[in-house]
Amino acid sequence: MSPVFQGILTIIIGVGGCVGYFYFSNMLLDKVIFPARGPNTGRNINRANQVRPWLFLFPAMFALGLYLAYPVVGSFWRSLFDRSGANFIGLGNYVDLFSEGTFRTAVMNNLLWVLFVPAMATFLGLLVAQLTDRLSWGNIAKSLIFMPMAISFVGASLIWKFVYSANPDIGIINSIRDAMGLAVLDPLQVRFWNNFFLMFILVWIQTGFAMVILSAALRGIPEETIEAAIIDGANAFQVFFKIKVPQIMGTIVVVWTTITILVLKVFDIVYTMTGGNFGTHILPSYMMTYMFRDDGRATAVAFVIMLLVLPVMIWNIRQARNEMR
Amino acid sequence: MDNIAGQNQGSKLAVNITVIILVLLWLLPTIGLFVSSFRDRDQISNSGWWQAPLAVDLNFRTRVAADGAREENGTFVLEGNVFADPALASNFPDATGTIAAYGTRAVAPGEFAAGEVSELRAGGTVVVNSDGSYRIETAEALDRGPTLYFEARTPPKFTLANYRTVLFADGMDRAFINTLTVTIPATIIPILIAAFAAYALAWMDFPGRGLLIAAVVGLLVVPLQLALVPLLSLHTNIGIGQSFLGIWLAHTGFGLPLAVYLLRNYMVGLPRDIIESAKVDGATDFQIFVRIILPLSFPALASFAIFQFLWTWNDLLVAKVFLPSGAESQVMTVKIADDLLGSRGGDWGILATAAFVSIAVPLVVFFTMQRYLVRGLLAGSVK
Numbered sequence: 001m002s003p004v005f006q007g008i009l010t011i012i013i014g015v016g017g018c019v020g021y022f023y024f025s026n027m028l029l030d031k032v033i034f035p036a037r038g039p040n041t042g043r044n045i046n047r048a049n050q051v052r053p054w055l056f057l058f059p060a061m062f063a064l065g066l067y068l069a070y071p072v073v074g075s076f077w078r079s080l081f082d083r084s085g086a087n088f089i090g091l092g093n094y095v096d097l098f099s100e101g102t103f104r105t106a107v108m109n110n111l112l113w114v115l116f117v118p119a120m121a122t123f124l125g126l127l128v129a130q131l132t133d134r135l136s137w138g139n140i141a142k143s144l145i146f147m148p149m150a151i152s153f154v155g156a157s158l159i160w161k162f163v164y165s166a167n168p169d170i171g172i173i174n175s176i177r178d179a180m181g182l183a184v185l186d187p188l189q190v191r192f193w194n195n196f197f198l199m200f201i202l203v204w205i206q207t208g209f210a211m212v213i214l215s216a217a218l219r220g221i222p223e224e225t226i227e228a229a230i231i232d233g234a235n236a237f238q239v240f241f242k243i244k245v246p247q248i249m250g251t252i253v254v255v256w257t258t259i260t261i262l263v264l265k266v267f268d269i270v271y272t273m274t275g276g277n278f279g280t281h282i283l284p285s286y287m288m289t290y291m292f293r294d295d296g297r298a299t300a301v302a303f304v305i306m307l308l309v310l311p312v313m314i315w316n317i318r319q320a321r322n323e324m325r
Numbered sequence: 326m327d328n329i330a331g332q333n334q335g336s337k338l339a340v341n342i343t344v345i346i347l348v349l350l351w352l353l354p355t356i357g358l359f360v361s362s363f364r365d366r367d368q369i370s371n372s373g374w375w376q377a378p379l380a381v382d383l384n385f386r387t388r389v390a391a392d393g394a395r396e397e398n399g400t401f402v403l404e405g406n407v408f409a410d411p412a413l414a415s416n417f418p419d420a421t422g423t424i425a426a427y428g429t430r431a432v433a434p435g436e437f438a439a440g441e442v443s444e445l446r447a448g449g450t451v452v453v454n455s456d457g458s459y460r461i462e463t464a465e466a467l468d469r470g471p472t473l474y475f476e477a478r479t480p481p482k483f484t485l486a487n488y489r490t491v492l493f494a495d496g497m498d499r500a501f502i503n504t505l506t507v508t509i510p511a512t513i514i515p516i517l518i519a520a521f522a523a524y525a526l527a528w529m530d531f532p533g534r535g536l537l538i539a540a541v542v543g544l545l546v547v548p549l550q551l552a553l554v555p556l557l558s559l560h561t562n563i564g565i566g567q568s569f570l571g572i573w574l575a576h577t578g579f580g581l582p583l584a585v586y587l588l589r590n591y592m593v594g595l596p597r598d599i600i601e602s603a604k605v606d607g608a609t610d611f612q613i614f615v616r617i618i619l620p621l622s623f624p625a626l627a628s629f630a631i632f633q634f635l636w637t638w639n640d641l642l643v644a645k646v647f648l649p650s651g652a653e654s655q656v657m658t659v660k661i662a663d664d665l666l667g668s669r670g671g672d673w674g675i676l677a678t679a680a681f682v683s684i685a686v687p688l689v690v691f692f693t694m695q696r697y698l699v700r701g702l703l704a705g706s707v708k
Contacts, residue, residue, distance in 0.1 A: 014510055015517060022521055056524060056525035061522070066578065067581075074554075128347060147692075151688070154639075154661050284550055291645075
């Protein structure tokens, strides 16, 4: 069966199944289990309404539980076993990992990524949002800076190969070096700094995201506050840093944490650009070297990533609870 | 109002210039990819894409036929024109050109300037003029003509050959269809499931609602990596294995938290009056959802659809893990990252074209639906 046909069939079965589930389960509830007639009409309607939310929620809860909640436990459990999955070795995988040089490099690099990418993307996004706000062609500029959002990490990596390539006829950086009479070098093999070259690709992708949200936040600032500051003699910089930024601090933090979480998931850039060579591994790419080879190690690395995400997760949940109050 | 005070022409110019530089910086790499995808493969490796509209100096070789020699005053003379070689006809269709330098050894193809007389290794002399005519003089008749190398200026050449190779010969067409096959069900199914759940979380009263919302917010940040190993073994145990069905389910699960979160945030903001008056009129929750909530939530549904579409289209990780690695089920990202980068690592034209084919659809979706995408982003983040 061709995958196209299979795909169409799945759409029909999947969508039809979902619609059918919601429709018939509601019918069943209202007409058969708690019918709204007979002696207990009132009580039945109330009961049906108590059950109904769970009918609506069930498929989503089931999928969320199976695909996201269960793996947290499942992965941790698996990480306590050796490669074959038969022998319980406690924290053996973790001990082995921490004694490995590549793993420590990956952790250090990942910390660099988590610090640099969100900071840089948020800063550039804020800068662009503020600058384009006053321009007549600001929307076009924003749209172009936002564009990399649509590009896959693999595509973006290839695009940046045309910047970083060691061949001066392909890579812009080396052609400039060549024109200036400097020796050709491969930026991706320059230890330590090559991490930043890779990070910049993600910054390039994420700046547009930060810009869109921060630009909306900047527009939401009450004008009176800015007018008052200008009347009091504040210059453009003071207005920006002392009036505007404090008022959108909440949004800045949201943007920052969103990008942080994304950084911890991205393995594509390192995988396509260097394959983790030259000291550029990060945890997600390092995990993929064990995927399909040693599930115990792979899940252990994944769980280390989870531990890094945990603070953000707790902060997010508290934030959401505060809002609901 | 900050354009009224504290603004002058000078700072306006500075702002304009800064933004222009930033936009150029953001756009240039993509333009480079786009230009490169149309260039001839020899030209790509000999001049940068920013020089694409200029002529390129390329090296060619031609083997001189030995049988055309004539004797002149005791020496054998071979004369002809390098551009007449039929093997070079694709580069020099009218058999003319300009030679900058020539050579007689492959390691030094541009050793001598045009018009300069040089020694042949086998004995004798050779000269190649800038119009391509050559004259070889040897003491004895040659049984094998020497090979001449020369550097000639070729006009800029743009072709669709890369696209032809990528789309019809390299299996990218198959990968394209596979990507579509993964993407469409993986976009539609989570929307449907999430919409019902979001309605329940937004407008129905039941114990534990707050807890569930908090759980969704928490699951929003669970790293995908955790799910790979346990779910793949689960899929294998229940007989799905690595297959399209498996990746659809996986994408559905991974996309749900964002879907539920975005849609709930949007639905909560819908006016209460409409929903209550519908209830007073005797509408059931199912009717309210289908007749009122769904049509009103169209912007949020559209924005999540765009997100999920971009995410599944661009995904490499989930496809690598949940799909078999054979060519018949490779999606484009896997094809490029694992196949083309390895086997065609030096063929920049093919790589650029493959990348461009893979980003073309998302770019179209992005530019036509940008308004919804922005609206969805804002619904999720700005309070």
